[in-house]
Amino acid sequence: xxxxxxxxxxxxxxxxxxxxxxxxxxxxxxxxxxxxxxxxxxxxxxxxxxxxxxxxxxxxxxxxxxxxxxxxxxxxxxxxxxxxxxxxxxxxxxxxxxxxxxxxxxxxxxxxxxxxxxxxxxxxxxxxxxxxxxxxxxxxxxxxxxxxxxxxxxxxxxxxxxxxxxxxxxxxxxxxxxxxxxxxxxxxxxxxxxxxxxxxxxxxxxxxxxxxxxxxxxxxxxxxxxxxxxxxxxxxxxxxxxxxxxxxxxxxxxxxxxxxxxxxxxxxxxxxxxxxxxxxxxxxxxxxxxxxxxxxxxxxxxxxxxxxxxxxxxxxxxxx
Amino acid sequence: xxxxxxxxxxxxxxxxxxxxxxxxxxxxxxxxxxxxxxxxxxxxxxxxxxxxxxxxxxxxxxxxxxxxxxxxxxxxxxxxxxxxxxxxxxxxxxxxxxxxxxxxxxxxxxxxxxxxxxxxxxxxxxxxxxxxxxxxxxxxxxxxxxxxxxxxxxxxxxxxxxxxxxxxxxxxxxxxxxxxxxxxxxxxxxxxxxxxxxxxxxxxxxxxxxxxxxxxxxxxxxxxxxxxxxxxxxxxxxxxxxxxxxxxxxxxxxxxxxxxxxxxxxxxxxxxxxxxxxxxxxxxxxxxxxxxxxxxxxxxxxxxxxxxxxxxxxxxxxx
Numbered sequence: 001x002x003x004x005x006x007x008x009x010x011x012x013x014x015x016x017x018x019x020x021x022x023x024x025x026x027x028x029x030x031x032x033x034x035x036x037x038x039x040x041x042x043x044x045x046x047x048x049x050x051x052x053x054x055x056x057x058x059x060x061x062x063x064x065x066x067x068x069x070x071x072x073x074x075x076x077x078x079x080x081x082x083x084x085x086x087x088x089x090x091x092x093x094x095x096x097x098x099x100x101x102x103x104x105x106x107x108x109x110x111x112x113x114x115x116x117x118x119x120x121x122x123x124x125x126x127x128x129x130x131x132x133x134x135x136x137x138x139x140x141x142x143x144x145x146x147x148x149x150x151x152x153x154x155x156x157x158x159x160x161x162x163x164x165x166x167x168x169x170x171x172x173x174x175x176x177x178x179x180x181x182x183x184x185x186x187x188x189x190x191x192x193x194x195x196x197x198x199x200x201x202x203x204x205x206x207x208x209x210x211x212x213x214x215x216x217x218x219x220x221x222x223x224x225x226x227x228x229x230x231x232x233x234x235x236x237x238x239x240x241x242x243x244x245x246x247x248x249x250x251x252x253x254x255x256x257x258x259x260x261x262x263x264x265x266x267x268x269x270x271x272x273x274x275x276x277x278x279x280x281x282x283x284x285x286x287x288x289x290x291x292x293x294x295x296x297x298x299x300x301x302x303x304x305x306x307x308x309x310x311x312x313x314x315x316x317x318x319x320x
Numbered sequence: 321x322x323x324x325x326x327x328x329x330x331x332x333x334x335x336x337x338x339x340x341x342x343x344x345x346x347x348x349x350x351x352x353x354x355x356x357x358x359x360x361x362x363x364x365x366x367x368x369x370x371x372x373x374x375x376x377x378x379x380x381x382x383x384x385x386x387x388x389x390x391x392x393x394x395x396x397x398x399x400x401x402x403x404x405x406x407x408x409x410x411x412x413x414x415x416x417x418x419x420x421x422x423x424x425x426x427x428x429x430x431x432x433x434x435x436x437x438x439x440x441x442x443x444x445x446x447x448x449x450x451x452x453x454x455x456x457x458x459x460x461x462x463x464x465x466x467x468x469x470x471x472x473x474x475x476x477x478x479x480x481x482x483x484x485x486x487x488x489x490x491x492x493x494x495x496x497x498x499x500x501x502x503x504x505x506x507x508x509x510x511x512x513x514x515x516x517x518x519x520x521x522x523x524x525x526x527x528x529x530x531x532x533x534x535x536x537x538x539x540x541x542x543x544x545x546x547x548x549x550x551x552x553x554x555x556x557x558x559x560x561x562x563x564x565x566x567x568x569x570x571x572x573x574x575x576x577x578x579x580x581x582x583x584x585x586x587x588x589x590x591x592x593x594x595x596x597x598x599x600x601x602x603x604x605x606x607x608x609x610x611x612x613x614x615x616x617x618x619x620x621x622x623x624x625x626x627x628x629x630x631x632x633x634x635x636x637x638x639x
Contacts, residue, residue, distance in 0.1 A: 085504055086436035086495035087470055113439075116432035118404040123465070140467030140526075141494065147441065147465075149458025149519070153404050177404035184403060199467070 002254075002271030004298055004313035007069075009279050011061050012309040013044050016074050021046045021057050027306040028095030028157070028221065029299035031290040032105065032133055037062045037072050038292065039133060040299065041079070041107075042310065043094035055082060056092035058109060060133070065292070068312060080109060080127055080136050088113050088123045088143050095221075095286070097159045098133060105133040106198060108158035108169065111143065118177050118184040122156040123147070124169075126199070145171070145193065150205055153177075154186050157220050160198070163231075167195040168260065170208075170222035170233075178216060180241040187240050190222040190233075192261070208263050209235065209255055216240035220250075224260075225289040227296070228320040231257045234270065234287035234298065244304075246274070250285035252300065272298065272313060279308055286310075289319075321548075321592040323620060323635040328601045330380055331631040332363055335392045339376040340365045346375075346628035347413030347542060348621040350612040351423065351451050356381050356390055357614055358451055359621065360397070360425075361632065362412035374400065375410030375430065379451070384614060386634060398425065398445050398454040406431050406441040406461050413542065413608070415477045416451060423447040424518060425454045426487070428474035429461065436495050436504045440474035441465070442487075444519060462519055463489060468526030470494065472508050475542045478518065485515040486582065488543035488554065491526070498562040507561040510540045510554075512582075530556065530577045531587045537561040540575065546611045548618060548637075552579045555620065557607040572607035574622065594620065594635060601625060602633060 013026045026042040033039075041060045048054050057078035064070040079096070083089035089111025096109040107127045115121050123143035127136035145155055154174025161168045172188040179185075190209045193201035211217040222235045233255045239248035254270035255263040275281045280302030288299045296315040302308065332345040341363035351358040359382060362375045377397045381390040398414070401407035407429020415426045427443040441461035445454035465471050472492025479486050491511050495504040509528040513521040532538040543556040554577045560570035574594040577585040594609075596602045602624030610621040618637040624630070 084494065085497070086433070086439075086492075086506070088465060090435055114434035115404070116434060117408055121404070126467070140470065142465045142467050142470030144467055146463075147406065147460045149444070149456075149460045149462060152406065152458065152460025174404070176402075179403070186404075 001269050002319065003316040004272040005316055006272075006275070006280075007312045007314055009302065009309050009311040010063070010069060010299075011040070011042070011071075014308065019074070019076075021078060022059060022074075023047050025056070025307050026309045027056075027301060028286045029288050029301075029310045030095070030097050030159075031288065031299070032098050032100070033290070033292060034065070034132075036065050038065055038068060040310075041096050041098055042306075043096065053114075054092070056094035056112065057082075058093050058096040068297075075134070077135075079129075079134065080107070080138070083111060083141065087111070087141055089125055090114075091120070095157055099160045099162065101198070103130070105129040105136075106160070107136050108144070108160045110156040110158060118186075122154045124155050124158045124171060139199070144199060145169070145201055148203065151191065151203070154188055156188070157222065159221070159223055161224055163226065163260065167198040168224070169193045169195070169201060170224055172220055172222070176216070178240050185240060186218065187216045188218050188220065190219045190235060204261060209233070209253070209265050212253070212265060212267060213237065214239060218243075219253075221286040221288070223288050225291075225319065227291075228318055229258075230320065231260055232289070232319050233257070233263060234289055236285040236287060238285075246282040249283035250305065252284050252287050272300070279303060280311060322638050323592050323594045324638050325594075325597070326386070326634040326636060328624070328631055328633040329382075329386065329621070330359070330361075330389070332361075333630060335380075335389075336394070337363050337392065338378055338394055338396055339363075341376055341378065343629050344375075344627075345631045346623055347608040347610070348623070348632040349413060349415050349610050350614070350619070350621060351416045351418070352612060352614050353450075355384065357384060357386060360414055360416055361628075362410075362414070367409075372432070373410070375412035376400070377411050377414045377427075386614070386619065393452075395453070397452070398427065398456075401429055401431075401456075402459065405429070405459050406439075406464070407443055409438070413475065414445075414454075417478050417480075419480070419518065421448070423451045423454075424478065426462075426476040426478050428476065436506070439465070440472050442473055442476040442489060457519065463487065463513060463521050463523070465491075466523060466525060469511065469523065472506055474508075477542070477544050479545055481582070485518045485521075486545075487513045487515070487521060488529075488545055489513065490541055490543070496561070502562075505562050507537060507539050508541065510543050510556060530554065530575070530585050533558065533575065533587065533589065534560060539564075541572070542608050542610075544610045546613070546618065552582060553611070554578070554585060555609040555611055557609060568604035571605040572627075574606045574609050592637070594622070596624070601630065608632075
């Protein structure tokens with residue numbers, strides 16, 4: 001089992017002032033390392049509207065490289081605008097995954113629209129920054145990864161990586177909408193696509209991670225990291241119903257692969273679970289692994305899927 | 321070339337329809353058999369939850385004289401999609417094509433949205449019983465919104481030419497509110513994609529292949545392509561994007577373009593043109609064309625006033 005030592009919550013959105021669009025939630029942390037600071041992207045929300053519905057924006061916080069618990073700055077404005085009338089990202093840009101590409105930073109993000117029979121649909125878009133990741137321009141008004149016969153809806157949670165000169169996108173694809181107590185709840189599974197240019201993608205067209213807790217287990221945040229001859233994936237999973245509390249809520253799972261296509265799930269090795277009390281006592285989710293100055297860190301969300309922010313853990317030992 | 325109109329062919333209100341449908345026979349599409357012609361169309365039931373329409377596919381089998389009805393389908397040809405699927409709230413239209421022993425049905429699936437009324441995508445369903453029933457190849461679409469085709473991908477028409485599948489279809493360029501109190505209206509244009517198997521498609525990605533006649537606010541719909549004497553001809557319908565429902569001058573009319581290379585299309589609505597007959601069933605609107613060959617003739621099926629609420633008619637090409 002990996003030994004993650006929890007360092008505590010590192011960012012609390014409620015402490016940020018002067019941003020009407022950033023009141024609560026700091027979801028799906030994703031890092032971009034600079035010479036003397038670490039930029040962590042996350043997704044946040046203004047208060048819900050009169051119907052109780054949210055939109056989500058993405059932003060970042062810059063942390064001192066020498067002390068990740070020292071904040072340097074928070075984004076002055078969202079890194080992406082919401083889409084126009086009828087566009088796939090009209091009601092949200094969450095989550096976002098970033099990668100350097102030459103002098104640019106490229107972002108893959110999930111765009112949210114609202115539907116009549118189910119609450120929402122999601123698709124994955126792409127945007128580029130030429131100012132070091134402060135603002136991003138979308139490549140098009142539509143998604144970069146269209147729905148397919150086998151991936152019919154809810155394409156979300158992109159995580160972009162480059163290995164061996166190939167672009168890899170891990171993401172989730174909706175499998176079904178399940179009616180639970182009169183409410184439509186999405187079931188989704190972890191998927192992968194590859195690309196030579198990051199624009200035209202070829203899908204693996206298979207579930208990468210076998211379901212463990214139930215057939216309709218929902219899986220999210222497939223975060224892949226290479227270390228010591230293997231590819232390591234941390235992800236999160238939950239039950240398909242009544243998952244908003246501790247009992248059926250998100251936990252962090254683990255799988256490894258030597259070829260990026262075939263994955264062996266081994267949750268017992270993940271090495272991180274809910275705490276006995278505190279900000280991450282009910283659920284932990286949206287893991288993101290990054291390396292910094294010889295240490296391996298895990299950023300993750302706590303209770304209510306990050307309503308009150310995200311925290312960090314550091315690995316004792318090696319990922320192997 | 322000119323069209324000689326043969327009048328209205330089918331009125332849905334004169335027949336019993338499956339799926340509790342009562343009006344509309346839209347976007348007729350022909351599948352020609354040795355001794356009859358099966359014409360698929362989209363008809364409508366009312367959603368008991370909210371009173372909105374649901375489009376369903378049905379068909380009518382006609383004698384090859386294209387005058388006498390043999391029968392109307394009495395069973396579900398293809399059920400609507402499941403919860404949250406792209407075709408949950410209707411299939412309109414479905415374009416059919418023989419491929420080997422199967423019949424491929426390219427569906428345009430409708431799903432309702434909140435800020436705008438709807439989005440669409442193109443699915444594939446396959447029939448192994450000569451087109452009586454169709455089974456989807458998956459819950460999702462084969463052609464959907466992409467980087468430069470942000471919404472409303474639909475109206476696919478497929479033809480295999482020299483071993484390559486060609487699809488002409490429409491994609492939305494965006495939604496716009498033309499008056500402060502008006503519901504958002506959409507604009508769409510005709511695009512093109514190719515495939516080796518009819519399932520995995522490569523789009524030209526946002527290239528509008530037929531020039532506008534009415535300017536940027538022209539919406540173009542339901543392309544249908546046929547080869548005549550070594551030249552490809554495309555028929556489609558076009559209208560203004562706003563105030564097109566009850567204002568005859570702004571509603572759908574039939575457009576035409578031709579191409580010798582399947583890349584460059586020359587728009588030429590006048591040769592041949594199809595005009596409405598004032599006061600008749602197609603006096604205000606002509607829309608949703610479909611061309612096909614039967615015997616040694618080329619026919620055009622199309623809808624008239626009110627987008628085909630009272631059925632479709634026929635014209636024959638004279639050369």
